[in-house]
Amino acid sequence: MKKIYDIDDNTQINLHFSWGKTSLEYQGEKLINKQRLKANQVVSKTLKDGRELSLKLDSTGWASDFELRIDGKLQLPTDKDSVKICSKCQTKNKPNDSFCVKCGTQLPSSEAIFVTKAVNGARKVLLFLSVIFVFSGIALYYMQQPTINTALRELAQYNDSDLYPEKIEGIEMTVGELRKKILANQYLELGLNLFLATLMIGLFFWAKNAPLPALIIATSIYVVLIVANAIYEPATIGKGIVIKIIVIGLLIRGIKSALSLRQFNNANPT
């Protein structure tokens, strides 16, 4: 991951992050050289011109971002999500401008943009989960087809009104009832997964206006699913554990950011 911070016309800071190691470069000088930062650790350096720089690895689980400050002021990297659009004249301003270059209107604070980006990152996770649910629903449906076909073939020797020779989950059933149950069950997991996918899409849109409740609900659903799966089928707990931790990390970061965003909005009502 590479980030460029254009602090002002004469100051550009480059950040490089790979395999857990962080490097920070300013005017050809390595301020930080492949250092392994701990979660929420802050590194402070003095620039040649006397300004104080601090870098913090803002981390929740495996979801992380950097907080770069110059003389205490939060800096945004130069990317399209950090562009500050003037609320009055719609001019696109640079990430670290405080006032609109065209009309002088005060721009949103860098803090507000920073937390908005984290909230949007968490919203994208909801879309990702939705796609995952659609795919797992379809995959599970096709994976169980051979078992269902075998079961139906075995039942073919009986009449619908016959009593099946074995009890199913402790209940006596006619072959007709059992056949119906098998046919209905094949759509159960597909239906559940498509329902969850729709729910996540709904929460994704709701999170645009109400990120805090939407992300809390989505996180709760996801955690309950993991726990329920683990109880029902203990082998599933380890499956995709890294992705699960990243997803939960991004969602929790989103919740924390949504909380800060609410404080900004309460402090500066528009």
Ligand SMILES: [Zn+2]
């Ligand atoms: Zn303006």
